[in-house]
Amino acid sequence: MVRSTCIKDAAIAAFGKQLESARRIGIITHTRPDGDAIGSSLAMLRFIRSRYPRVEECRILLDTSLPSSIEFILHEEDCTSIMVAAVLGAEPIGEYIAGCDLLVVLDMNTPSRCGEIESSLRNSKAPKVLIDHHMNPEAELFDPMFSTNELSSTCELLAGVLCALQGSDDIPFECCDPLLTGITTDTNNFANSVFPATLETVSLLLKRGARRDEILYSLYNSYPERRFRLMGRLLDSGLTITENGAAIMVLDSETSEAFGIEEGDTEGFVNIPLGIGRVRLSVFAKQDAGEYRISLRSKPGCSANALAVKYFQGGGHELASGGKIPFGPSVPTKDEILSLIIRYTDEFFQAQS
Ligand SMILES: [Mn+2]
Known part of the structure; x- marks a missing residue:
């Protein structure tokens, strides 16, 4: 070898x-x-x-x-x-x-x-x-x-x-x-x-x-059904794609609970929007205790790692990274998290151009 x-x-x-x-x-x-x-x-x-x-x-x-x-x-x-x-x-x-x-x-x-x-x-x-x-x-x-x-x-x-x-x-x-x-x-x-x-x-x-x-x-052929039911919901009504080509999905605890989601059920969700031609970057945010956990995937030419380091206290690989958005006792709404991520990704793309 x-x-x-x-x-x-x-x-x-x-x-x-x-x-x-x-x-x-x-x-x-x-x-x-x-x-x-x-x-x-x-x-x-x-x-x-x-x-x-x-x-x-x-x-x-x-x-x-x-x-x-x-x-x-x-x-x-x-x-x-x-x-x-x-x-x-x-x-x-x-x-x-x-x-x-x-x-x-x-x-x-x-x-x-x-x-x-x-x-x-x-x-x-x-x-x-x-x-x-x-x-x-x-x-x-x-x-x-x-x-x-x-x-x-x-x-x-x-x-x-x-x-x-x-x-x-x-x-x-x-x-x-x-x-x-x-x-x-x-x-x-x-x-x-x-x-x-x-x-x-x-x-x-x-x-x-x-x-x-x-x-x-x-x-890949043994997932619980709830994973696909949630995937359908998110892709249908929970996916935002910005003009810059950032795809963002935010999953709050309320929705997780409604679908009976357990740890690991949403593995790989972040990859799905990269299948869309104009998407350069995909962000999946999932509410957890005291923070939103952030998964990031990007296409070549866009650094998921740089975004994770700059905005999400994280890092990992050039095209696959992770991080978090911590919050205090007042839990932000799904829309607030979405707006924040849109602001970060817009700023990130502007700094690059
Ligand atoms: Mn590894």
Whole structure:
């Protein structure tokens, strides 16, 4: 397999040594984990289990639970190795981290992406390894660091790291489905961020037995009906397209509740308006506790990342980013949020022209 230039021999040797000598490992990924976050965490967990039997304990530490759409990749024995701060409270996870002698951080570029776990991660004296594909990692925290945005996903990068650690393309079978799941979701089923090396990695995973048909069925043919009912409502009467080509959808809690929406049900909604010719940028705003969560997607030539950084306290990738609009005790109306986003996107486009 072609190895990404961000996977350096010295870094692999250092990571290999850390894995050999570690006894208790914590795997940490971002809050509201997606397919890439869970897929990479699970592949890392299973790899450590199969290749480093001297590791006594290895756990995946999540801020919030995984969406039900991803649960299909978990085996029973994985579930006992996952701790969720939103379920257990941050304290037991902090205690676990305090006893770790190695932390592996996946699919996020800064500890501020992992919610309640952030301070435990920052305060830990254990070596921290980063494997990630977002821009601008908080580099001084991590050693070694495997970071590039020239790849589809953390799962693709991790596949390369696992091969390099072993000195062969012999990825354990039990890692293949999680890795393929993450590559599939982060590329929007191979519609974007696909590099030549991405397909080579996927080819290897398929040769090793990854079950692509089952993964696709679970990801894309198993949604609850309410997702499509809400999608219809939003596309019909909840979609605003500005003159500049910004498509904006705002989902308030009242509407979510009326449709019985759960976490993960609106995954990918932000991509839909990009199918419209004159749309250059798509913004999906969803009300949550104390904030509207913002998802952003753009077409080449328009930077979703720049918009997220400037107006939504966020960031991510050039064409796919996220952020938030926090609010105080008085909850803004759907229309107020819409007006605000229209103002921001107009200003953003004006500054560019
Ligand atoms: Mn990712």
